[in-house]
Amino acid sequence: MTEYLLTGVIAYLVGSIPSGLILGKLFWHTDLRKYGSHNIGATNAWRTLGKVPGIIVFLADSLLLGLVYECTRFLAAMPGGEVYLPTLSVPLALAYFAALAVFVQPDERREAAFSWCSERRRALFAALLLVASAVALWQISRPQEMAVHFIDVGQGDAALVVTPHGRALMIDTGGTRDGGYDIGSRVDVPYLSHYGVRRLDYIILTHVHEDHAGGVGGIVRHMPVGMILTAHEPRSEYARVLSCSLDTPEMQHLAPAEAGEHINLDGVAVDILYAPQMEDGAAEGATGNEYSNVIRVSYGAASFLFTGDLVAEQEKAMLVEGKNPQCTVLKVAHHGSKTSTTEDFLAAAQPRFAVISVGRDNNFGHPAPEVIGRLQKNGIKIYRTDEDGAVVCRTDGKTLRIETFR
Numbered sequence: 001m002t003e004y005l006l007t008g009v010i011a012y013l014v015g016s017i018p019s020g021l022i023l024g025k026l027f028w029h030t031d032l033r034k035y036g037s038h039n040i041g042a043t044n045a046w047r048t049l050g051k052v053p054g055i056i057v058f059l060a061d062s063l064l065l066g067l068v069y070e071c072t073r074f075l076a077a078m079p080g081g082e083v084y085l086p087t088l089s090v091p092l093a094l095a096y097f098a099a100l101a102v103f104v105q106p107d108e109r110r111e112a113a114f115s116w117c118s119e120r121r122r123a124l125f126a127a128l129l130l131v132a133s134a135v136a137l138w139q140i141s142r143p144q145e146m147a148v149h150f151i152d153v154g155q156g157d158a159a160l161v162v163t164p165h166g167r168a169l170m171i172d173t174g175g176t177r178d179g180g181y182d183i184g185s186r187v188d189v190p191y192l193s194h195y196g197v198r199r200l201d202y203i204i205l206t207h208v209h210e211d212h213a214g215g216v217g218g219i220v221r222h223m224p225v226g227m228i229l230t231a232h233e234p235r236s237e238y239a240r241v242l243s244c245s246l247d248t249p250e251m252q253h254l255a256p257a258e259a260g261e262h263i264n265l266d267g268v269a270v271d272i273l274y275a276p277q278m279e280d281g282a283a284e285g286a287t288g289n290e291y292s293n294v295i296r297v298s299y300g301a302a303s304f305l306f307t308g309d310l311v312a313e314q315e316k317a318m319l320v321e322g323k324n325p326q327c328t329v330l331k332v333a334h335h336g337s338k339t340s341t342t343e344d345f346l347a348a349a350q351p352r353f354a355v356i357s358v359g360r361d362n363n364f365g366h367p368a369p370e371v372i373g374r375l376q377k378n379g380i381k382i383y384r385t386d387e388d389g390a391v392v393c394r395t396d397g398k399t400l401r402i403e404t405f406r
Contacts, residue, residue, distance in 0.1 A: 019060040020045050028053060091135060146268055146299040148329070150383075150391040151191055152405075153183050155335065155359030155366070156211035159306060160192060161297055163266035168192070169202035171295055171306045175214015175241070184218020191390075192223070199224045201265060204257060204272075206292045206308025207231040208238055217242045220250055229257040231291045231308075232278045257293050269298040273325065274310075274318050289334060290314055296327060300397015305349060307333035307340070315345040325349040328400060329393060332356045332375070336367020346378050353381045353393075353402065360386040 020040035024032045028049050032040045035048045042061060046054025102113050117124060144164035151158040153174025162168045174183040192200075203225055205213045219225065220242065230238055238254055239246050256275070263270040274294035292308030305327035310318075311334070318325060330351035333340035335358040354375050358366045367384070375382050383391045389406030 017064060019064060020057045023057055023060060024049065024053070091131075145394050145396050146302075147195075148297065148304050148393045148395075149191075149195070150331065150355045150357055150385060150393075151188065152385040152390045153187055153215070153357070155362045155364070156183070156214070157206070157306075157308070157331070157335075157357045158183070158188060158212075158215060159331065159357075160195070160197070161268065161270075161304075162195065162197065163268045164299075165266045166196070167201050167265045168197045168199070169204065169265065169270065170200055170219070171204045171297075172206055172212040172308070173203065173215030173219060175210040175212065175216075177210050179210060179214060182215070182218045184215030184220075185222060186218070188215045188219050189222045192219075197223075199226075201226045202229060202263065202270070203227075204229045204270070204293070204295055205231065205238075206295070206306065206310075207288055208233045208241060209288055209309065210241065212308060213238070213241045217244075220253075225253060228254045229261075229272075229293075230254055231293050232256050232275060233288070233291055234278075257295075267299065269296075271296045271298070273305075273323050274314070274321075276314060276317070289339075292333070294318065294323075294325070296325075299395055301328075302393075302395040302397060302400050303327045304329045304331065304393070305351070306331045309334040309337075309340070311339045312342050312345075315340065315342055319344060319348055327351050329353045329355060330380070332367070332371065334366075335359075335362075335364070336371045337364070338368035338370055341371050341374060343374060346374060346380070351380055353383065353400075355391050356382065356384045356386075358384060358386050362386075 018040050020032050020042065024030045024040070024045065030049060032038070032044055032048060036044045037047075038044070042054050042058035045057040102110060105113065146164055147160075147162045149160040149162070151160060151174065154176075156174035156176075157172040158174035159171045160168060161171065170188070173188055176183060192198075200219070200223065203216055203219065205216065205228065207213070208231065216228065220228075228238075235246060235251065235254065239248075239251060242248075242250050244250050257272045259272055259275040261272040261275075272293060273296050276291050278291055289309035289311050290313070292310045292314065294308065294310060295306045297304045297306070303326070305325055307330070315333075325345065325348050327349055328351060330346075330349055330353070332354050336356045356367050372382065383402065383404065385391060387406065388404035390404070392403045392405070394401050394403070
């Protein structure tokens with residue numbers, strides 16, 4: 001968004017440089033505005049001055065376009081070069097368009113409108129005060145809601161939780177497996193800014209795989225983050241996804257999540273249900289998915305279970321340990337892989353809704369048909385980010401509504 005605005009401003013300024021006029025007068029002593037089509041572009045230069053001058057004017061205009069691109073890149077990379085603007089509220093949008101409608105009127109109509117407002121300023125002030133009071137009462141009386149956003153980050157997981165009073169945390173951040181695209185800066189931060197999130201109290205990472213943790217570095221570079229909770233994996237791996245060394249300040253905010261840990265934000269309960277310990281020396285055939293944290297977020301009667309890439313063996317271990325995974329909304333483990341979401345786990349969790357965070361046309365065959373079949377067999381409504389885009393759940397603790405954006 002910011003780069004587009006910068007490009008527009010710079011293009012306007014650079015585009016006002018009349019290269020054809022300058023070159024025509026400087027080298028050929030001809031004012032292109034007085035000949036041919038009276039245009040100062042390359043086509044009129046070709047017709048009026050000849051082939052070589054036309055090519056030179058064309059190259060000069062092309063170089064100016066390159067200058068626009070380089071200036072945009074330079075300014076966008078400077079501190080403060082990115083400014084994200086949240087969506088205007090309905091009252092502010094109406095006020096903006098009302099003011100715009102007045103200022104585009106002819107002078108006599110605009111002056112008449114100002115005069116009319118001046119004569120009735122007391123009545124208008126009273127009306128404005130009444131509307132503001134009504135909006136304030138509506139804000140106070142309406143049910144306080146928690147929002148859980150399952151962000152569409154392609155083949156990865158990222159979720160944003162916003163409490164009734166605007167505090168926020170993320171569970172996983174998405175990312176690309178090769179690290180070639182900065183999901184944190186390019187997707188997460190703009191998404192958070194769009195919804196007015198300027199600070200995160202927590203980022204909870206289920207595990208260190210790039211498709212779950214790769215965006216964390218981009219986020220911490222753009223906004224304050226209170227605490228980052230991780231899986232029981234080497235700190236060096238998290239330093240890698242943060243693109244920093246072990247002794248940098250960012251690493252001071254990291255701590256492994258512990259099973260049984262409880263966080264309360266504005267009445268929203270965040271519980272670490274399961275945090276498997278990494279054994280000395282990874283088990284043969286281990287992929288790292290085995291160390292996924294499991295987090296439940298609850299508000300009133302509504303609850304959301306985040307399972308990372310938990311595999312069937314750990315689902316069974318959870319149940320054997322007496323962990324209760326019951327929830328309203330299940331974030332399906334491992335993007336719907338056949339290695340997860342067993343019948344026993346679904347029977348224990350009893351979700352009404354399931355969200356599969358998965359990339360369109362991915363190379364892994366996610367979600368697996370057998371997982372879709374198990375969910376449907378249990379009467380669970382399925383949402384998929386590859387088909388539905390971002391999935392946003394809003395709840396006042398009693399009712400739940402779900403929105404999609406595709």
